[in-house]
Amino acid sequence: MTSTFDVCAIGNALVDVIADATDDFLKTHKIAKGAMTLIDAERAAVLYDMIGPAVQISGGSAGNTVAGIASLGGKPAYMGKVKADQLGAIFRHDMHAQGVHFATPPAPEKRQSVKPVEIDRRGGAPTGRCLILVTPDAQRSMSTYLGAAIEFTAADVQPEVIRESQITYLEGYLFDPPEAKKAFRYAAKIVHETERRLSLTLSDVFCVERHRAEFLDLIKNEVDILFANQNELLALYETQDLDKAVAAAREHCAISITTRSEKGAIITRGAETVEVPAAPVARVVDTTGAGDLFAAGFLYGLTHGKTLAEAGRIGAVAAAEVISHYGPRPQVQLSKLLTAA
């Protein structure tokens, strides 16, 4: 079956605001280390006031993944909601500049009284942002203000794009905004009607805790390709036994990928199991985007006729690149890096 796109991803469209922080800072401000915590506009403003000088880079988990696929030479599409504001323009530019098809209209302007918060004075929520604090151990701790991302609805799902994509990739984070969850379900329905493949990433341990029952239902009945890191998979199946968790994922999904940081990844497809080592990194600077870029590499490989082992290796190379610098998206052309590797 021919397709216009390799992968269509749907996710919360966010701009990352990245700053260094100490472990003490995380403790003082009650930020869960290594996790993603949802915050409201007020908390976002307070927290932003506290953090050091920052760098702004387009992010969003699934957004990073499609940026990676494009950087590898693939043909990705993306759906997600920004506002028609400066951060939204940044997000949109970076998608188009990277070669990602992205046509979701911005959230509408709403006429309402001007709020006193500088960051949000035009009515309606501004483009969402993720405050990422990087500790000296290169771990990232994320506080996400979803903003306009919560206005993504089923009406934003473009059925023709999903029908024209080999794989539709959904981030677990989409289960946080209620309307996005409906969009998620709608997208899954189109995928199955078209006999395309549906892929899900579990996104975050706390996200799994929030939505375990629904995730399990999806995974058992609808998901073809499941991405999780070790902790997310253990949380999903409520076990401390990785073999048991991987066995469950193997049973539930045609393909499962469990990433384990420097220990590499375990990939299953039916009875087949492939272990992929992590690619070497001279110095780990910021782990943001590691999982997103592993998924990018793997999905690129899978949609380009590679074996599981080869697809896993591409994922490992892409992940290694992104953790060697600040920011969640590749800084070099990954296709060239791959040729060199």
Next chain:
Amino acid sequence: MTSTFDVCAIGNALVDVIADATDDFLKTHKIAKGAMTLIDAERAAVLYDMIGPAVQISGGSAGNTVAGIASLGGKPAYMGKVKADQLGAIFRHDMHAQGVHFATPPAPEKRQSVKPVEIDRRGGAPTGRCLILVTPDAQRSMSTYLGAAIEFTAADVQPEVIRESQITYLEGYLFDPPEAKKAFRYAAKIVHETERRLSLTLSDVFCVERHRAEFLDLIKNEVDILFANQNELLALYETQDLDKAVAAAREHCAISITTRSEKGAIITRGAETVEVPAAPVARVVDTTGAGDLFAAGFLYGLTHGKTLAEAGRIGAVAAAEVISHYGPRPQVQLSKLLTAA
């Protein structure tokens, strides 16, 4: 004479939008390599559409310098104009987060019909930005849309801050917006009334070409501490003979600093001459901010009782840090770096 601030800087307040580019791209789009070119809103929008995925970091030449002084442990103040928009909030946050006194009110909202350009739809110019293209040789080529920065006027100069600053530092770029030039002159007047010191950086060769006569007048009559790179100084004095240019600067200003990239810097004070070597850099990634950070280190040293040679060394260390990564501001605490150096 006691002072609240070491240095007060006035400059065009800009957010940098940094992307990689090839030399061919610069040629195709007629971007002067290594220089700063002023562009209008339309050209900014067109150029932005062309460039690759970008990173957004607070910038502005004098803004970078005060950020560096704060990072060294000094007490700087800044004056410059942003809009009350998202980029303006980023600029303001980064100044405050770095410990820079910055109280210039944002440019006022103007009620006018909504424009179709997404980047500029609220009426009045948005926060200015500098599109910085970094070529593989680490050279940066800048296209600046001044935006709200042109709305900085003499009324924005806070005389009490200038009176309370040992040195007032002005960027040559301020001569581009007509109202800022008046503000520049007004600030200079206050400096002299208070018997503080006035410092100027020539900013850019083309900037020197645009304003040579006025710069010469200022330098002969008002500037105590002059910063220039070699090419700017040669352009100012319309000579190819560096010795001659340095001799003229020596005659005109109490202190002159001529930076020469990897060849270090030449500092003069009356009959005294000090040559400072460049600090070693493992790999030059992006030269943006090199001059700004040299000025930061030198001004920090000068306002903390250091010799010319010591002040120059601090400048060299600060410049070396900033060219070792993307972005125009330090990524590490410079005071710690200095202790280690």
